[in-house]
Amino acid sequence: MLSFLIAEIPRLFTIYNVILLLKAALTTLSLSAVGCVIGLFFGFLLSIARLSHRPIFWPLKALALIYVEILRRVPFLITLMIFFFGAQVLGFNISALAIAFISTSVISTAFVAEIVRAGLRAVKPSQMEAAAVMNFSAWHSFWHVRLPQAWPLILPPVFGYFVLFIKDTALASQVGVLELTQAGKILNTKGFSASLVYGAVLILYFIISYPLARFGAYLERRLGASRHSRPRRAI
Amino acid sequence: MAHLDIRGLVARYNNATVLDGIDLSIERGEIVSLIGPSGSGKSTLLRVISGLLPPREGTVSLAGETINYADRRSLRRSRDKLAIVFQQYNLFGNMNVLRNVMVAPVTIQKRDKKTVEAEARALLDKVGLGDKLTSYPDELSGGQQQRVAIARALCLKPDILLLDEVTSALDPERVGEVLDTVKMLAADNMTLLIVSHEMGFVREVSHRVAFMADGKIQEMGPPAQIFGAPQQPRTQAFVSRILGH
Numbered sequence A: 001m002l003s004f005l006i007a008e009i010p011r012l013f014t015i016y017n018v019i020l021l022l023k024a025a026l027t028t029l030s031l032s033a034v035g036c037v038i039g040l041f042f043g044f045l046l047s048i049a050r051l052s053h054r055p056i057f058w059p060l061k062a063l064a065l066i067y068v069e070i071l072r073r074v075p076f077l078i079t080l081m082i083f084f085f086g087a088q089v090l091g092f093n094i095s096a097l098a099i100a101f102i103s104t105s106v107i108s109t110a111f112v113a114e115i116v117r118a119g120l121r122a123v124k125p126s127q128m129e130a131a132a133v134m135n136f137s138a139w140h141s142f143w144h145v146r147l148p149q150a151w152p153l154i155l156p157p158v159f160g161y162f163v164l165f166i167k168d169t170a171l172a173s174q175v176g177v178l179e180l181t182q183a184g185k186i187l188n189t190k191g192f193s194a195s196l197v198y199g200a201v202l203i204l205y206f207i208i209s210y211p212l213a214r215f216g217a218y219l220e221r222r223l224g225a226s227r228h229s230r231p232r233r234a235i
Numbered sequence B: 001m002a003h004l005d006i007r008g009l010v011a012r013y014n015n016a017t018v019l020d021g022i023d024l025s026i027e028r029g030e031i032v033s034l035i036g037p038s039g040s041g042k043s044t045l046l047r048v049i050s051g052l053l054p055p056r057e058g059t060v061s062l063a064g065e066t067i068n069y070a071d072r073r074s075l076r077r078s079r080d081k082l083a084i085v086f087q088q089y090n091l092f093g094n095m096n097v098l099r100n101v102m103v104a105p106v107t108i109q110k111r112d113k114k115t116v117e118a119e120a121r122a123l124l125d126k127v128g129l130g131d132k133l134t135s136y137p138d139e140l141s142g143g144q145q146q147r148v149a150i151a152r153a154l155c156l157k158p159d160i161l162l163l164d165e166v167t168s169a170l171d172p173e174r175v176g177e178v179l180d181t182v183k184m185l186a187a188d189n190m191t192l193l194i195v196s197h198e199m200g201f202v203r204e205v206s207h208r209v210a211f212m213a214d215g216k217i218q219e220m221g222p223p224a225q226i227f228g229a230p231q232q233p234r235t236q237a238f239v240s241r242i243l244g245h
């Protein structure tokens, strides 16, 4: 059995198949990365809306709350399906990959928004009071005082989420996106033995995630250990 | 015309009335100290003046202009003229000592960076922190943080300086230095409102002393009166307890 598998290795790892796997791995990685970057951007907007006290923001605040609370509780697969079939029903001609990118961004936004909000809330109000008394505008206070102190609290968990989310993007194969899991399925149906193919897929997932996880742990040590936040040096 | 004029000031946290009708009038260049038991509302009064807690009733006027705390422009104008040193210092944790002192003059007041830096260095030298410019607040002792906070407030060049327990974390030697700084400010005609438990300090620097209790100013007068011949029984009790007779 083992010798059979070993004999199959050169047949599996032809240039064509290797490129297929690597491209799929890249898709997997970018699904998570794009999701998190966009999630970080909109997550910030949502949490700023949720933290503001000004009446004009109240509708936005309610919307942000509903968005975050619902989407964090819906399985990724369901979001994906809703976007996929929703686009079909509404007659949009969008590729499955685009659907996957949109879905990952929508989901990450909800999760990252929560992380960002917690980070911003953790900055002591007296810090913002000191700024206010010195006539800092809301923007100056946010940019010079609040954000630099929240950043070290936000970045490590966002990174952790990003690494975990890599696994979840496998679900994009359900709508036909050629990511790593889907590539495994394809090679498997071409007749390569499942253990070999999925072994290779497993190793690729590990190769993607592990260095990122280590880097995240490093960030956490680095930012957490420096008791004050020195964003310019730390990041 | 009084430089700082407070009339009938009432302030509450939720439903607890902390300031219950404060009247206080301070002349330009005058040094007034607030003394009183813990929880009597001294810090709260400074918070109300600086616009961190809106008053429920009464008015605060600065150089003849009544501050409208609901109006951002009015509040901004008043904050341009005053600086506060908080009881908890509230230095910015993400900035080193020099940047803590420079950030508002440069970023907010838009003063020339070189000039501000020279002033900031001079001020920090004067409070004995010339060698700590690149330290972060959590690398400093309480007394050192307090002195940075004083330098930060002075670098704003306020007309009125509010000092909350500015000597509490200082050793006696440093109290002397702060005392000298305060006297020098007085000579510059800066108006000072000081909260302190350090009676020696209060007696030496103040033109007048106000004794606060139960959200009211119970008695006010020159240090000789408050410490030597207090009129009110509550003042007598407080002063004799704190002076240890």
Ligand SMILES: Nc1ncnc2c1ncn2[C@@H]1O[C@H](COP(=O)(O)OP(=O)(O)OP(=O)(O)O)[C@@H](O)[C@H]1O
Binding pocket: B013, B014, B018, B036, B037, B038, B039, B040, B041, B042, B043, B044, B045, B087
């Ligand atoms: N943020 C707050 N929320 C609710 N109550 C508060 C708050 N801050 C202060 N208080 C209450 O207001 C009262 C006055 O507090 P304040 O800090 O002004 O006293 P203080 O005279 O400065 O005391 P100390 O000498 O201990 O500094 C206290 O009873 C306190 O519990």
Ligand SMILES: [Mg+2]
Binding pocket: B042, B043, B044, B087, B164
């Ligand atoms: Mg106090």
